[in-house]
Amino acid sequence: MAMLQSANSFPDHGSGGLGRVAHGALTHPSGGHDGPRLFLGYNTLPDPPFPLVGYLQYDMDACAADLDPAALLRAAADSMRAQPVPPKEAFDESRRRVATAMRVDALVMVVAARALAPERSQAARALWANLVEGYYRDGDVEACVDAREAAVALGVDREGAQVLLLAERDPSGGYAAPARVEGEPEGELFDLLGEVLDAQYMWTKAAFAL
Numbered sequence: 001m002a003m004l005q006s007a008n009s010f011p012d013h014g015s016g017g018l019g020r021v022a023h024g025a026l027t028h029p030s031g032g033h034d035g036p037r038l039f040l041g042y043n044t045l046p047d048p049p050f051p052l053v054g055y056l057q058y059d060m061d062a063c064a065a066d067l068d069p070a071a072l073l074r075a076a077a078d079s080m081r082a083q084p085v086p087p088k089e090a091f092d093e094s095r096r097r098v099a100t101a102m103r104v105d106a107l108v109m110v111v112a113a114r115a116l117a118p119e120r121s122q123a124a125r126a127l128w129a130n131l132v133e134g135y136y137r138d139g140d141v142e143a144c145v146d147a148r149e150a151a152v153a154l155g156v157d158r159e160g161a162q163v164l165l166l167a168e169r170d171p172s173g174g175y176a177a178p179a180r181v182e183g184e185p186e187g188e189l190f191d192l193l194g195e196v197l198d199a200q201y202m203w204t205k206a207a208f209a210l
Contacts, residue, residue: 003056004042004054004055004056005024005054006052006053006054007020007053007054007055008020008052008053010023010024011023013163013180014180015163015180016161017043017044017105018041018044018105018155018161018163019163019180021041021044021055021108021155022108022178023178025153026151026152027167027175027178028055028057028110035066036067036110037057037060037109037111038057038058038060038072038076038108038109039056039107040056040104040200041106041107041108041157042055042056042104042105043105044105044106045105045157045158045159048103049100049103052102054102058076060072069111069189070188070189070192073109073193074192076199077199080196080200080203085203085207088209091208099204099207099208100208104197104200104201106197107155107156107157107193107194107196107200108153108154108155108156108193109189110153111151111152111154112150112151113150113152113166148169149169150167150169150175151166151167151175152164152165152181153166154185154190158197158201162186162190163185164180164185165180165181166181167179
């Protein structure tokens with residue numbers, strides 16, 4: 001069973017609690033970087049009910065883990081919306097106290113990726129130019145010989161903040177320290193993350209009468 005992890009000691013990458021949770025998810029030892037992984041973030045927004053920023057990895061079956069990121073998020077949102085709210089007696093007082101202290105504020109997804117560094121590679125510069133000019137085609141990054149293996153964490157919170165962190169993989173198979181990808185992150189995956197987070201928050205609020 002997944003255990004709640006503290007993120008208080010992690011760097012925030014300029015995004016407060018959301019950045020700390022994204023950092024924790026990207027470096028989480030048991031999560032790996034091979035397939036999509038989802039992490040709930042707690043107490044990342046102002047005025048937390050308890051002074052602990054934490055994260056918890058979603059338990060997913062093998063079928064869900066094999067989905068592509070967008071399909072995984074759609075399935076997670078549909079599953080959460082369909083989840084019945086248990087009766088009041090389903091949780092004991094200690095479980096209710098934990099739910100009251102640990103507010104669901106954020107969601108992070110970790111995926112494997114291919115990273116490009118235009119400042120280091122002529123091929124990467126050409127690919128970025130194609131992207132900017134509208135000539136990018138699906139599969140171009142995978143075909144680029146100078147693209148590097150990496151893991152990426154995409155995070156959102158309930159106030160609409162978003163963060164994108166990247167950890168490059170070295171030849172030995174290890175990962176570098178996470179770094180923030182500058183710019184304003186956007187796109188379908190962030191939108192879908194927001195949908196899953198909203199569904200999770202609403203279920204938790206109803207289940208524990210928060």
